[in-house]
Amino acid sequence: MTIAAHPLVSRARRLADDLLAPRAAQVDEEGVPVSHIEAVRRAGLLGVSAPREDGGAGAPEGVAREIAEILAGACCSTWFVQTQHHTPVKLLAKSELPVRGRLLRPLATGDLMAGIAYAHVRRFPRVPVRATAERGGWRFDGTVPWYTGWGLNDVMLLAGVCERGDVVFAFADARERPGLRPSPPMRLAALTAARTVSLELDGLWLPEESVVLRTPHESFARIDIPRSTNTSPAVFGVAYAALRVLENAPQGAEPAAALRADLDEVRRRAYALADHPVPHEHIEERLNLKTRAYDLLRAATTAAVVAGGGRAVDLRSPAQRLAREAMFLLIQGQTAEVRRAQLAALTQTRQSGESWPGPG
Known part of the structure; x- marks a missing residue:
């Protein structure tokens, strides 16, 4: 089967032609609606790269790229919100920690939507978010400069750097709570519709069971270089x-x-x-x-x-x-x-x- 003939690519094209492109100007001015994310979920696109045994499509990377092109060309704001979801799914699929069993299937099926809060780790040796081992879990303090999809996502993949230089990735609920406060939505020259905020972390505590990966920063950078280039x-x-x-x-x-x-x-x-x-x-x-x-x-x-x-x-x-x-x-x-x-x-x-x- 060619990439263009893959069922998920066909669904993405129909979604783009019937909904995303016709409403792109409206979304640009008013924001990505929940109904757009629900339409992406119904099309099965949130699980494009997730393993079949965990409720995903297990599609080749070429299919995922084609879908991303289609969505971005139709409504870049909707693409940008949903694209955050795929990194947590891929990370969970490679993990053997308990959080995999709790979150991978609902994320692969689209029952839950994930965002990411870890781009600041690329600023190392600056540490905008500090992770500290505390009470059988991890305490996070600092500022996440960018978090996209606030109000649309259910969970976030949060990262902080601990004292020894390891990067700790853990899942948190994407809602305001003690230790986690969002800024007002940012006004941006483009993609304001994607509902981007900054997050102030002041003693946000997450249990050890929420951790999906702990790795030296050098290992993170080695993986991140080809991805970013x-x-x-x-x-x-x-x-x-x-x-x-x-x-x-x-x-x-x-x-x-x-x-x-x-x-x-x-x-x-x-x-x-x-x-x-x-x-x-x-x-x-x-x-x-x-x-x-x-x-x-x-x-x-x-x-x-x-x-x-x-x-x-x-x-x-x-x-x-x-x-x-x-x-x-x-x-x-x-x-x-x-x-x-x-x-x-x-x-x-x-x-x-x-x-x-x-x-x-």
Whole structure:
């Protein structure tokens, strides 16, 4: 079976065409509704990567990428909320600790929705959230700068760094409680709809049974490097959505065709590296392809705005929304290494006076 013919991909396309894309402008202004997350759950997409024996689909990674592209291109805010769910599911599937038995099946079936609160660990040796062993469990103190899906998620995967430098990952209920206080929803230039807050932790205590992983920071970083240097499928999803807008604009068909050919090639190469059996190899090539994909994303969304003229900056126009989503994706999941590569690529482009040279 090809990826395009997979039943979950077909469901994702129907969901995108029938619900997400038609309501994307409304969601951008009003926020992701619970009904959108429920629709993603009913389609079986929350369990795409979860093991079959635990209630998931056990689908190949290529299927998960295709679904992510489809959702991001249709409604990036909805994609961003639901994409948080998949990392906790994958981590639980690899765990042998008691929390696996309690949470994996309800997360795989979509009966529960998970968010993530651990991006701050990438700031090490800075420690925004400290984890301290206490009373047969762990106490968490500090600030989680970004937490997406507040009010939509049931549980969160929270991480803190303990005194010896280990990273402690544990599950907590995603609700205000003693020791956990959310900020008001953040007003962002893009994806405000995704209900992002910061979290103040002041003695939040979680039992040992909530822990899913404890690992040295060096081990976390080693796993995180290939994950952060691969290109997000959302970049391709939003870029292709912008090209569809461009194709339908006056004088847009020819530039859209040229950009699509370049984007297709970068996508092919980026996904081939994502599937490479040794994830820590070809880091420089992964970064190069990621920055090229970003360049094409900017070009596609900017071209959609240019071709649309004054109409493109109307809040009802998809062109301006896609351009703002592209700006957001430039920094989503960004690490210091990725930032350096992006800035170097932008500097080289400016010095050469050229756009990226294209595949090959």
